[in-house]
Amino acid sequence: MFSVISINELERMIKAGEDLVFIDLRRAGEYEAFHFPGAVNIPYQLLNQERLMPYRGSLLVFGCEHGGKSMRAARDLNRRGFRTASLGCGIPTRKPD
Template identity: 35%
Template sequence: MKTITPKEVEERLRAGESLHIIDVREPEEVAAGKIPGAVNIPLGLIEFRMHELDKNEEYILVCRSGGRSGRAAEFLDSRGYRVVNMTGGMLAWEGPVE
């Protein structure tokens, strides 16, 4: 599984890159703050909402600590999606939140 650090995500966003970030935490967790522009698709709904994703795009998956996003990445990767897991999750995120 491909991984990316929170610092790398932050640097890419600061550089103006348009990233596709999916936050797989539950809505009440996301309400406490998420990476600007991230889309919330809770882990339990990934299977039912993956049709919303484009297999030609790369998605960075985020959760609280990296475990749930890792499971989501494995699931989506096995179905042909281009995904990267953000290691350490939001616990390691030092960038802005919305």
């Protein structure tokens, strides 16, 4: 089962040094406008199991514009044996103040 997490939970996990990889599912232009430090950009249309194999042992946290694609990615890849979570609220389009 995958979990749905908030931005605050994600920040807590990162500060605690948890073994996770944040996968930003938005298009390259959206990613370049703003992304979380350390995020890996794999647009949803290009997402496949092979691209994620280097991160197989880590918790994969998916994020997208509003949360729908990240939920689908987390669910589908969890069914394939990956440890996954979804950022439920979506990714801000610009750096928060």
